[in-house]
Amino acid sequence: MYRYDEFDADFVAQRVAQFSGQVARRLSGELSEDEFKPLRLMNGLYLQLHAYMLRVAIPYGTLSATQMRRLAVIAREHDRGYGHFTTRQNIQFNWPKLAEVPAILDKLAEVEMHAIQTSGNCIRNVTADQFAGVAEDEIEDPRITAEIIRQWSSLHPEFTFLPRKFKIAVTGAPNDRAAVRFHDIGLQMLRDENGEVGFEVWVGGGQGRTPVIAERIRGFLPKRYLLSYLDAILRVYNMLGRRDNLYKARIKILVQQTGVEEFTRLVEEEWQQIKDRGFDLPEAERRRIEAYFAPPAYPAAETHPAALRAAEDSDPGFAQWLQASLAEHREPGYGIVTISLKPIGGAPGDATAEQMEAVADLAERYGLGEIRVSHEQNLVLPDVRLSDLHALYQGLLDAGLATANVGLVSDIIACPGLDYCNLANARSIPVAQRLGERFADLDRQHEIGPLKVKISGCINACGHHHVGDIGILGVDRKGEEFYQITLGGRPDEQAAIGKIIGPSFSYDEVTDAVDNIVETYLGLRQDGETFAEAYRRVGLDPFKEKLYAAH
Amino acid sequence: MPLIKDGRLAEDRWTPVADDEAIGADIDPIVSLERWQAEHETLSGRNRPIGLRLRSDQSPAAVAEEVERFDVIALEFPKFTDGRSYSHARLLRERYGFRGELRAVGKVLRDQFTFLLRCGFDSLEVADERLAEAFEEATSEISHVYQRATDPGAPIWARRHGPAALGSEAACTGS
Numbered sequence: 001m002y003r004y005d006e007f008d009a010d011f012v013a014q015r016v017a018q019f020s021g022q023v024a025r026r027l028s029g030e031l032s033e034d035e036f037k038p039l040r041l042m043n044g045l046y047l048q049l050h051a052y053m054l055r056v057a058i059p060y061g062t063l064s065a066t067q068m069r070r071l072a073v074i075a076r077e078h079d080r081g082y083g084h085f086t087t088r089q090n091i092q093f094n095w096p097k098l099a100e101v102p103a104i105l106d107k108l109a110e111v112e113m114h115a116i117q118t119s120g121n122c123i124r125n126v127t128a129d130q131f132a133g134v135a136e137d138e139i140e141d142p143r144i145t146a147e148i149i150r151q152w153s154s155l156h157p158e159f160t161f162l163p164r165k166f167k168i169a170v171t172g173a174p175n176d177r178a179a180v181r182f183h184d185i186g187l188q189m190l191r192d193e194n195g196e197v198g199f200e201v202w203v204g205g206g207q208g209r210t211p212v213i214a215e216r217i218r219g220f221l222p223k224r225y226l227l228s229y230l231d232a233i234l235r236v237y238n239m240l241g242r243r244d245n246l247y248k249a250r251i252k253i254l255v256q257q258t259g260v261e262e263f264t265r266l267v268e269e270e271w272q273q274i275k276d277r278g279f280d281l282p283e284a285e286r287r288r289i290e291a292y293f294a295p296p297a298y299p300a301a302e303t304h305p306a307a308l309r310a311a312e313d314s315d316p317g318f319a320q321w322l323q324a325s326l327a328e329h330r331e332p333g334y335g336i337v338t339i340s341l342k343p344i345g346g347a348p349g350d351a352t353a354e355q356m357e358a359v360a361d362l363a364e365r366y367g368l369g370e371i372r373v374s375h376e377q378n379l380v381l382p383d384v385r386l387s388d389l390h391a392l393y394q395g396l397l398d399a400g401l402a403t404a405n406v407g408l409v410s411d412i413i414a415c416p417g418l419d420y421c422n423l424a425n426a427r428s429i430p431v432a433q434r435l436g437e438r439f440a441d442l443d444r445q446h447e448i449g450p451l452k453v454k455i456s457g458c459i460n461a462c463g464h465h466h467v468g469d470i471g472i473l474g475v476d477r478k479g480e481e482f483y484q485i486t487l488g489g490r491p492d493e494q495a496a497i498g499k500i501i502g503p504s505f506s507y508d509e510v511t512d513a514v515d516n517i518v519e520t521y522l523g524l525r526q527d528g529e530t531f532a533e534a535y536r537r538v539g540l541d542p543f544k545e546k547l548y549a550a551h
Numbered sequence: 552m553p554l555i556k557d558g559r560l561a562e563d564r565w566t567p568v569a570d571d572e573a574i575g576a577d578i579d580p581i582v583s584l585e586r587w588q589a590e591h592e593t594l595s596g597r598n599r600p601i602g603l604r605l606r607s608d609q610s611p612a613a614v615a616e617e618v619e620r621f622d623v624i625a626l627e628f629p630k631f632t633d634g635r636s637y638s639h640a641r642l643l644r645e646r647y648g649f650r651g652e653l654r655a656v657g658k659v660l661r662d663q664f665t666f667l668l669r670c671g672f673d674s675l676e677v678a679d680e681r682l683a684e685a686f687e688e689a690t691s692e693i694s695h696v697y698q699r700a701t702d703p704g705a706p707i708w709a710r711r712h713g714p715a716a717l718g719s720e721a722a723c724t725g726s
């Protein structure tokens with residue numbers, strides 16, 4: 001993974017000192033809360049319902065064991081003993097005291113971490129495929145590109161006061177695990193007919209109150225032009241994006257209102273003016289960054305360890321966990337393990353300090369010391385020897401992290417909702433917890449198969465409900481919490497926005513409603529179809545009929 | 552309003568004039584784009600320096616062909632968070648070749664100074680004289696940059712690899 005050199009380290013140290021100065025000016029009263037607000041927002045510090053919340057960047061979701069241990073220390077010393085991993089591959093601490101924030105940032109800087117641009121109307125932490133570098137289907141490790149973008153976007157003088165926040169995602173594989181079509185800019189790596197690697201450029205995707213699938217504005221952008229092309233897109237957006245209405249300020253609205261053809265023309269015209277003028281990264285620097293992501297030398301490992309087979313036979317819990325958690329690694333004898341942060345009845349994405357430490361230990365013992373955070377709010381150990389899987393499983397069991405539900409109905413994405421967020425209409429986490437309890441029987445979950453349930457507490461869609469197989473949106477009906485259900489959303493290369501099934505349900509009804517939809521699916525599926533496949537075949541109607549039959 | 556130029560409080564010899572205000576014979580006015588466009592001839596005939604003021608929703612492309620007519624161009628920041636003038640400044644400097652004084656006016660706060668300088672501004676109109684004292688600190692807090700902009704400062708990647716990495720093309724085409 002990337003390591004800071006003296007420049008990176010010094011930059012972050014200076015930024016921490018600068019922010020500490022801003023905090024000091026706030027605490028002394030020199031800055032009012034109003035004046036402090038845009039400054040703290042540029043450094044990931046929000047004022048929530050009950051307290052400040054600090055969002056720490058985990059660039060493209062990659063963490064070392066050392067960094068994970070440091071997050072545990074912060075959770076213990078400055079929060080209530082836990083942290084919350086988010087859908088943007090970051091971590092949030094919900095209870096830091098303002099006066100302690102500089103100390104937290106110092107502790108982060110010591111392990112090459114920061115909170116720069118995790119909020120505010122700037123280019124946010126870049127996200128990437130959580131299986132980057134180890135996925136079977138990958139063309140190039142997307143983290144090279146993501147790291148280049150991270151550096152380029154850090155305190156970019158022109159793009160720090162954009163009309164609205166700006167999110168970029170990169171995937172290096174044709175199977176899109178980074179939801180690039182739902183980002184302000186999505187970069188999908190591909191090869192052209194000569195075998196050169198470059199990007200397909202998608203712009204204007206997003207969720208929120210107006211969900212939009214991005215438009216492809218360029219079929220192939222050579223890698224060397226990455227930054228000048230991003231400069232061109234951002235400049236057009238910075239100058240023309242709407243600033244009169246918060247809800248129309250994202251680039252997706254600009255693309256829609258300008259029309260994709262005209263928007264593309266503007267970007268290309270701007271790019272022609274700035275390409276080859278020294279704004280792109282020199283090849284030597286690209287290669288320097290690339291070198292950090294070179295695949296490690298994997299010690300040879302058994303591809304079909306007998307002990308693994310034996311453990312699967314003798315330990316059904318392990319076999320079930322394996323089925324849900326293991327993904328194929330490009331290196332024979334190794335596997336990618338997803339660790340569920342969705343224990344039945346727990347808050348999605350939460351981990352205690354002890355659990356973070358356990359994951360760090362296990363990553364070192366059974367992997368190469370690297371950990372990933374997925375946008376599905378789980379953790380990933382990317383390099384586990386197949387012969388170590390059973391031991392790893394037992395370690396995870398001890399830490400309360402062996403829930404065998406990855407990708408299944410109780411692996412729910414949920415936003416903080418009414419429990420933390422001052423914009424919420426309704427609770428999200430308790431809905432996820434109730435659903436988890438309803439589907440607690442793992443055998444039944446495995447019988448149901450892959451199914452993504454996503455819950456947002458309001459129209460801002462932080463819980464990505466638009467792209468869930470089953471999406472749940474909290475709405476306010478005469479001061480009461482209600483939930484609107486959508487079906488058929490997909491975040492991947494077959495991007496789709498879920499369709500509303502019908503009238504919404506009360507807090508007490510919503511669990512039954514989801515159960516009803518799942519039962520309908522089980523009744524109509526053919527030959528092992530997944531929920532998404534069955535939905536594509538039959539559409540909304542059969543689900544709707546069953547769901548509202550009783551009403 | 553106090554004016555910071557080259558890091559210090561400076562005398563301001565320019566007079567902003569409203570669109571319906573008569574321009575005294577002995578002043579150097581800063582006029583709006585509307586007034587410039589309407590009174591182009593008269594203003595040019597005065598034989599005195601002239602300044603232009605652009606709102607953040609007015610692209611400098613409107614004066615791309617005639618930037619050399621102005622000794623100063625003032626770009627507005629109606630709100631701290633309205634970042635359009637950063638792009639406009641870069642276009643004026645890097646594309647339209649404007650070499651005169653580029654002034655930031657409106658909500659110009661300490662924590663923007665570095666960004667402003669990097670986009671080509673060289674004078675800042677501020678609400679409070681004390682901001683001039685903070686200038687030095689505000690613009691030296693962060694000494695590293697990760698990207699090319701209008702300023703000649705070398706990005707970190709260029710310093711990592713030495714001058715060769717800078718390439719032959721200078722970023723600022725105005726110089």
Ligand code: SF4
Pocket residue numbers: 415416417418421422423424425428456457458459460461462463
């Ligand atoms: S979706 Fe709404 S309730 Fe949930 S975190 Fe976002 S803003 Fe808050």
